[in-house]
Amino acid sequence: MNSILWYQHADLNVGDVIYYNGSRVEDKALGMQYFDQIKKRADIVIKKQKPWCGKVSGYFFMKGYLNSRDERDRIMTFLYITDEKNYREACIKELNAAGLQMADETKECLNKPSKKSLKIYALCIVIAALLSAIIISVANNNNQNENNKLNEKTELTK
Numbered sequence: 001m002n003s004i005l006w007y008q009h010a011d012l013n014v015g016d017v018i019y020y021n022g023s024r025v026e027d028k029a030l031g032m033q034y035f036d037q038i039k040k041r042a043d044i045v046i047k048k049q050k051p052w053c054g055k056v057s058g059y060f061f062m063k064g065y066l067n068s069r070d071e072r073d074r075i076m077t078f079l080y081i082t083d084e085k086n087y088r089e090a091c092i093k094e095l096n097a098a099g100l101q102m103a104d105e106t107k108e109c110l111n112k113p114s115k116k117s118l119k120i121y122a123l124c125i126v127i128a129a130l131l132s133a134i135i136i137s138v139a140n141n142n143n144q145n146e147n148n149k150l151n152e153k154t155e156l157t158k
Contacts, residue, residue: 002059003082004034005094010070022097038079050077051102051109060087064106066095075103 005019017024018031025031041056042063051064059081066076078100084090088110095102102110 001082001084001090003080003084003090003094004038005078005080005098006035006038007066007076007078007098007100008070010068010076012071017098019094019098022094024098038081041081042079051106053109056081059083060091062091062106062110064109065103066106067101067103078102 001021003019003021007017009015009017016031016035018034019025020030020034025034041059041061044056045052045054045061045063048063051062053060053062053064055061060083062078062080064078064080066078068076070076078095080091080094082090082094091110092102
């Protein structure tokens with residue numbers, strides 16, 4: 001698993017903070033390598049409004065707000081990427097490791113169903129409706145055939 005969290009510390013003199021797989025990265029050069037990985041994906045979705053999350057270049061990517069303010073009283077932001085399948089849990093775990101919590105609107109973004117899930121759900125509904133229509137049609141045809149046979153027998157016995 002690879003997870004990278006970036007945020008700017010509340011104390012602006014501290015600068016950027018990077019977590020990799022739940023551990024704070026103290027080595028500046030290594031931190032810059034991890035930051036470059038996040039920035040590469042962030043640049044792809046730069047025009048998307050915060051909060052935003054989705055798949056970018058094979059990773060789950062999120063840019064959002066924290067439940068914290070910096071020393072200038074601005075809402076703090078974060079960037080996060082992971083290749084973990086359970087990205088929701090991984091993101092929350094990574095933020096907890098850093099002692100952070102995401103803002104409510106960012107939680108909503110993280111917890112909304114993906115467009116892919118909604119499309120699959122809609123497709124299942126359409127398929128179920130078509131199957132129901134076919135079954136009803138076949139049943140009606142069978143009933144009609146049975147009624148025709150009964151009518152023919154009744155006509156023959158008269």
